[in-house]
């Protein structure tokens with residue numbers, strides 16, 4: 001065992017020397033982290049209503065212990081379902097519901113500390129598809145990089161670091177190509193390039209600790225080797241690198257300094273890579289000559305103890321797992337973990353021995369690198385760029401506003417003031433508000449569900465706050481949300497021939513814009529709460545329907561049942577409709593009556609009476625619409641905060 005450790009250290013020395021010769025490249029880490037862990041995870045499987053079986057606990061990880069120090073490239077290996085991702089999530093504090101301990105340099109690794117001092121490369125590559133790798137990295141650098149004095153890094157230094165990484169990770173060729181993917185029509189960069197971009201994003205800030213979940217998944221063997229050799233180079237300059245990996249090729253396997261082999265949530269081996277050969281030989285399962293040891297171990301841990309065996313034999317696996325704690329490898333692992341700072345006794349977070357648990361910390365304040373203003377500005381710019389790069393949606397919405405207003409304007413072309421025009425006037429005023437409300441609400445339903453995984457990831461890695469994200473995103477959309485209803489309202493107003501008074505026209509536009517924005521704000525609430533786009537699209541019309549019914553046309557506002565009055569309070573369609581009716585009919589003091597026969601609406605005021613609308617509500621409705629806009633937006637923001645908090649404490 002000692003021989004194996006020395007061999008690994010000698011190899012590390014060689015790599016470090018090569019790295020020094022090659023120049024600064026990945027840059028050394030300011031801090032060094034020794035990680036030691038001993039964790040268990042269990043989940044409660046809820047009782048099904050049908051069968052009478054009680055709820056039961058499922059053990060996912062059981063006393064899984066190990067350690068990693070600067071220079072280590074630790075591979076967490078095991079068959080599918082063995083607990084690799086769960087372990088990585090515990091070590092990176094993304095899973096807060098473990099018992100046991102994870103220490104960094106001898107102290108409990110708190111969640112906020114880990115978020116600041118580690119990079120986490122997820123299995124799934126998540127990027128804004130309309131950005132280029134260079135833009136994405138520059139954004140990440142501004143948000144996450146700190147200088148030597150712990151202050152945000154200067155812009156030129158950040159750019160230089162981005163260029164260095166682009167070069168180091170072989171991204172030069174695709175640096176200015178749109179990333180694509182994520183449901184966008186842009187084809188974008190390749191899977192290997194995305195994986196290297198993920199790695200570049202996470203090591204930008206030179207974190208001393210790097211976690212990677214299946215960094216080679218979806219890559220061809222050459223690209224997989226390239227990625228793992230980059231990880232080895234990162235370890236060689238003093239980083240502590242831990243990754244899960246399913247079944248590495250022998251060349252990739254040779255790059256790892258340490259292994260943590262898992263099966264059924266238990267440790268089958270922890271220690272230096274070379275020591276595994278000796279360990280399995282000791283257990284009478286030596287790796288056959290000329291075999292990839294990784295294949296041999298995974299076969300054993302999957303229960304196939306002989307090459308070519310068709311049936312799973314769990315007794316061999318149980319034997320390996322049961323014997324592990326009493327092997328020299330386990331003793332060495334315990335000694336190493338203790339020397340790297342693991343507590344002698346495992347303490348349980350659930351029992352409160354660890355004080356503030358990571359779960360409780362989930363809601364604690366994260367420390368951000370960029371200032372509040374910088375975050376807001378960068379997020380605002382990024383959203384604008386996204387709209388600029390995919391202009392089709394914006395163009396379609398503008399076309400919608402123009403086409404609908406022209407069409408409706410032509411249907412109600414130049415209405416007069418005769419009794420027969422009153423129905424048309426009421427109808428077109430209702431439609432003016434209704435149409436913009438529906439389009440506004442539906443138009444934003446997909447905003448947050450589509451971006452949620454990226455938002456949660458970026459927020460989770462302390463790139464930006466929830467409020468700056470929400471404000472940046474919504475402020476960038478504001479010009480569209482003001483201009484399009486204004487275009488729609490202007491065309492409709494003059495085609496229909498509504499009273500030609502400047503104040504009436506501008507008040508009309510104000511109501512159309514405010515009602516549309518109240519609907520958009522409600523759309524943000526649904527969008528922030530919905531788990532995915534389809535749920536948001538199903539909820540949107542459901543929520544909007546009663547608000548339309550209570551607008552004052554389909555049912556008189558005085559006839560709304562008492563038990564629904566609370567709901568009608570939120571009907572922005574009603575406030576907008578009443579508002580436009582007030583300003584238009586106020587300017588129509590007399591409506592032409594037929595020479596003979598019934599004349600139900602001799603004046604504009606009689607129309608308002610019929611609708612139970614009140615002149616005094618003209619400015620009150622403006623105020624209520626503004627309050628609804630702010631209120632709905634506040635709720636949407638709180639919904640995002642809630643989701644971010646849940647994701648921080650539950651692990652993502």
Ligand SMILES: Nc1ncnc2c1ncn2[C@@H]1O[C@H](COP(=O)(O)OP(=O)(O)OP(=O)(O)O)[C@@H](O)[C@H]1O
Nearest residue numbers: 043058060078079080081082083084085086087246
């Ligand atoms: N929240 C949960 N509830 C119930 N079972 C869970 C939960 N999370 C994980 N598991 C189970 O725990 C086991 C380990 O899961 P984990 O994702 O860590 O395995 P893995 O080794 O990473 O698998 P793979 O290689 O397939 O990604 C699996 O059987 C999984 O189904």
